[in-house]
Amino acid sequence: CREELTRSIGPMASVLVDDMLEQYPHVTPQELVALLAAQLSDGKQADDFTSRIYDKSVILDEPHTLRPNTTIQQSATAPQSGGRVSPEFLDRCRQALTQSIGPMADFLIEETLEGYPNLGPQDLVFQLATEIPDAKKAREFQQRLL
Numbered sequence: 001c002r003e004e005l006t007r008s009i010g011p012m013a014s015v016l017v018d019d020m021l022e023q024y025p026h027v028t029p030q031e032l033v034a035l036l037a038a039q040l041s042d043g044k045q046a047d048d049f050t051s052r053i054y055d056k057s058v059i060l061d062e063p064h065t066l067r068p069n070t071t072i073q074q075s076a077t078a079p080q081s082g083g084r085v086s087p088e089f090l091d092r093c094r095q096a097l098t099q100s101i102g103p104m105a106d107f108l109i110e111e112t113l114e115g116y117p118n119l120g121p122q123d124l125v126f127q128l129a130t131e132i133p134d135a136k137k138a139r140e141f142q143q144r145l146l
Contacts, residue, residue, distance in 0.1 A: 001017055001032060001033065001036060001053065002014055002017050004049055004052045004053055005017060005036055005049060007049075007052070008040060008045050008048065008049045009040065009045075016036065016039055017032075017036065020032060020035045020036060020039070030123075030126075031122075031123070031126050033049075033050055033053050033054075034050075034126035034127055034129065034130045035126065035129070035142075036049065037049055037050050037130040038126075038129040038130045038132060038135065038138035038139070038142070039135045039138070039139075040135065041133060041134065041135055042133070043131075043133050046130060050130070084120075085113075085119070085120065085121050085124055086121075089121050089145075090109070092144075092145060093109060093124065093125065093128065093145060094106065094109055096141050096144045096145055097109065097128055097132075097141060099141075100132050100134075100137040100138070100140065100141045101131075101132055101133075101137070108128065108131055109128065112124065112127050112128055112131070121145075122146060125141070125142055125145045125146055126142070128141070129141055129142050
């Protein structure tokens with residue numbers, strides 16, 4: 001991740017990786033990639049970063065396929081990863097995402113669920129955050145839901 005992120009943003013990559021690992025000490029490799037991509041303000045830059053990671057098959061069995069997360073340690077109030085997303089949680093995501101990006105939120109949620117039908121609540125939040133171009137808004141979105 002450091003190497004590929006350095007290609008995208010230069011020497012600040014190490015600081016960003018360390019910051020994400022400090023904030024999310026039990027993050028899975030897939031979640032780390034999503035978190036780092038969400039910090040990139042340029043959507044193409046974020047896509048290029050994730051593509052390089054996934055194309056190298058560094059963390060995944062198949063490129064561009066998220067595996068269910070079973071290792072993250074969560075607080076009692078955090079949504080559980082894996083499994084189906086409840087309609088209530090989906091409504092919370094929709095509201096939070098609409099506050100971050102506006103009316104495109106519905107489209108983005110539907111597209112994400114079509115592309116990743118087996119995402120659990122936490123993985124859905126991380127995946128949606130990668131689509132928010134403003135890094136600060138992406139972090140706020142995640143904090144509201146996790």
